[in-house]
Amino acid sequence: MGAEALVRGASSLAKKLGISALAIGLTVVAFGTSTPELVVNLFSAFRGTADIAIGNVIGSNISNILLILGVAAAISPLVVKRSTVWKEIPFALLAIVLVFIMGNDVLIDGASDSLMSRTDGLLMISLFIIFMYYIWGIARTEGPPVEGESEVKMYSTGISILLTLAGIGALFLGGKLLVDSAVGIARLAGLSEALIGLTIVAVGTSIPEMATSVVAAIHKQNDIAVGNIVGSNIFNIFWILGLTSTLLPLPFNTDVNFDVLICIMATLILFLAMFVGKRHKLERWQGILFVLLYAGYLFYIIQRR
DSSP, X not given: OHHHHHHXXXXXXXXXXXXXXXXXXXXXXXXHHTHHHHHHHHHHHHTTXXXXXXXXXXXXXXXXXXXXIHHHHHHSOEEOOHHIIIIIHHHHHHHHHHHHXXXXXXXHHOOSSOEEOHHHHHHHHHHHHXXXXXXXHHHHHTOSOOTTSSOOOXXXXXXXXXXXXXXXXXXXXXXXXXXXXXXXXHHXXXXXXXXXXXXXXXXXXXXXHHHHHHHHHHTTOHHXXXXXXXXXXXXXXXXXXXXXXXXXXXXXXXXXXXXXXXXXXXXXXXXXXXXXXXXXXXXXXXXXXXXXXXXXHHHHHHHHO
């Protein structure tokens, strides 16, 4: 229900305001579905559980691409805009590469320990502001979706805003409830914080993205389905991890380097998939392959830890 309300409200709002659905997907929808990650990260950081905070962001980004986009594409092949292929996906790749560079002070600088510092956090927030400026440019230049591209049910401005906010609120509450329950069970089972962050918390906080992208795919709102995921991955690093490390520097466990590299590979695979088969289209077989890759990744890290 929350995802349905968010997609309907955001789509109607985009058409009513003359803003492209891609811009809405990259901002309003991505910000709304990233809310659980933000809450969990801030809560984890101030509780001194940095492994959960960092693992949550990295794990969420991996599941967003391999699991969520995979499921959405398996339901309905996703046409991806040229700007997303050449600008937003590379920007998401830059974000995760910077996490690897910023988090590996020992490996790169020979420091005594690795830390996501306040300086790193402020740099990420600065890049987030640049990204938002870019999205503002999209909103001004692209305009509304092409007539007949997809049928969008129109609501009044008030109802559209109410549906969008209600959808975000419902997704936040549902994700938070699931994560709290899952983390409690996992800790009772004696699982490590890093594994909890990369799996249970990551998948739990990604449920809003899953619900939103699947509903968007069903309604043929490709720009929201894809923009939601790519935008969410950028938000997760530059905004959520940036804000968290600005407020409280995060010790970086180098064991998570493997998962950061997997996230880099997943983003590269998404980019390369745009040129395999039908150009700029994520097809069903590719979606199924993404899901299988995610299942293999989960199996490996559970065995590893």
